[in-house]
Amino acid sequence: xxxxxxxxxxxxxxxxxxxxLRCSSQSGHNTVSWYQQALGQGPQFIFQYYRxxxxxxxxxxxxxxxxQFPNYSSELNVNALELDDSALYLCASGTSGSTDTQYFGxxxxxxxx
Amino acid sequence: DxxxxxxxxxxxxxxxxxSILNCDYTNSMFDYFLWYKKYPAEGPTFLxxxxxxxxxxxxxxxxxxxxxxxxxxxxxxxxxxxxxxxVYFCAAGxxxxxxxxxxxxxxxxxxxx
Numbered sequence: 001x002x003x004x005x006x007x008x009x010x011x012x013x014x015x016x017x018x019x020x021l022r023c024s025s026q027s028g029h030n031t032v033s034w035y036q037q038a039l040g041q042g043p044q045f046i047f048q049y050y051r052x053x054x055x056x057x058x059x060x061x062x063x064x065x066x067x068q069f070p071n072y073s074s075e076l077n078v079n080a081l082e083l084d085d086s087a088l089y090l091c092a093s094g095t096s097g098s099t100d101t102q103y104f105g106x107x108x109x110x111x112x113x
Numbered sequence: 114d115x116x117x118x119x120x121x122x123x124x125x126x127x128x129x130x131x132s133i134l135n136c137d138y139t140n141s142m143f144d145y146f147l148w149y150k151k152y153p154a155e156g157p158t159f160l161x162x163x164x165x166x167x168x169x170x171x172x173x174x175x176x177x178x179x180x181x182x183x184x185x186x187x188x189x190x191x192x193x194x195x196x197x198x199x200v201y202f203c204a205a206g207x208x209x210x211x212x213x214x215x216x217x218x219x220x221x222x223x224x225x226x
Binding site: 044058090105106 | 154155202215219
């Protein structure tokens with residue numbers, strides 16, 4: 001067990017709705033990264049937060065946004081949901097500069113109908 | 114355009130034999146590489162990594178080989194055990210570049226009794 005938790009486990013939304021996914025990182029970690037894993041694909045980097053500020057972003061539109069809080073928790077918000085947003089969303093916490101010690105949570109399975 | 118490619122979606126290996134998982138990459142800027150293992154309903158777990166200044170890294174039953182000229186790396190598991198059955202992701206990154214990791218699509222390894 002990595003000590004990284006995510007909620008909810010599963011979620012069903014309809015097109016156009018907004019969703020907030022939550023992640024609780026390991027104590028002492030100062031980075032949190034979010035990944036999207038579509039069926040049959042590897043995880044794709046959405047963005048990383050370091051000390052509560054965005055610190056790098058992958059090829060995702062602005063309707064994907066995030067927050068990192070001082071208590072090691074973070075959020076991924078997705079507005080105007082599209083069918084292609086259906087995926088497993090993973091968060092990973094770690095220490096800046098030590099990528100091989102990123103710890104992944106179990107993920108949130110989002111289904112958009 | 115996939116920068117990290119795992120061309121074998123699945124692989125079956127007899128218990129006790131060697132498992133070899135392959136990975137190719139296209140971006141010559143990558144300077145470190147990682148392998149993750151993923152069980153169903155869990156997040157990816159870090160397995161082993163290698164820096165581009167090395168051509169081999171070993172950790173117990175797991176060895177990663179890097180061939181920079183061919184832009185190819187492989188993970189060797191010997192001897193293979195039933196608990197090794199999982200999806201294995203190859204990933205790559207650029208040091209000090211916001212810890213963004215690019216994942217391959219994964220290879221599902223089945224260890225046969």
